[in-house]
Amino acid sequence: MMTEADRQMLTIAYEEAKKGFDEGGCPIGSVLARGGMEVSRGHNQRVQQGDPIAHGEMDALRKAGRQRTYRDTVLYTTLSPCMMCSGTIVQFGIPRVVVGENTTFGGNEDFLRAQGVEVVIADDPDCIALMERFIREKPELWAEDIAED
Numbered sequence: 001m002m003t004e005a006d007r008q009m010l011t012i013a014y015e016e017a018k019k020g021f022d023e024g025g026c027p028i029g030s031v032l033a034r035g036g037m038e039v040s041r042g043h044n045q046r047v048q049q050g051d052p053i054a055h056g057e058m059d060a061l062r063k064a065g066r067q068r069t070y071r072d073t074v075l076y077t078t079l080s081p082c083m084m085c086s087g088t089i090v091q092f093g094i095p096r097v098v099v100g101e102n103t104t105f106g107g108n109e110d111f112l113r114a115q116g117v118e119v120v121i122a123d124d125p126d127c128i129a130l131m132e133r134f135i136r137e138k139p140e141l142w143a144e145d146i147a148e149d
Helices: 004-022 056-064 083-092 109-114 125-137 139-145
Strands: 029-034 037-043 073-079 096-101 118-121
Touching (some): 004 125, 037 056, 056 073, 056 083, 109 118
Parallel strands (some): 073 096, 096 118
């Protein structure tokens, strides 16, 4: 179930994804929130920083800095998280993840749920449209991002 706070945070994540796209990178954005308030935001910067693990979720978590706990947070991401990001979600004990879309990339929802993480799929049309545009316009970059030849 999506709340109004979820919609607001997902909108911020989408803005981050759009920023990444406009910078020539992969359009995946993320927000870490606590109590409906933003803690940090980030976007995929693999291209911009030349860093293969600078995914949107990782960028948002890095920008959050050290936290006493993550067990009271929600992670918002415009695209279903990869295994690296899913492992980090589990490692940090983030209890809830709101995913903008999983039609262009089916991530690890089942893995997260098996670890007790609540996963909400928003099926957001803006997130879907941006990823579809990116995949269409930059298929080689998309293949690199998901580690396909």
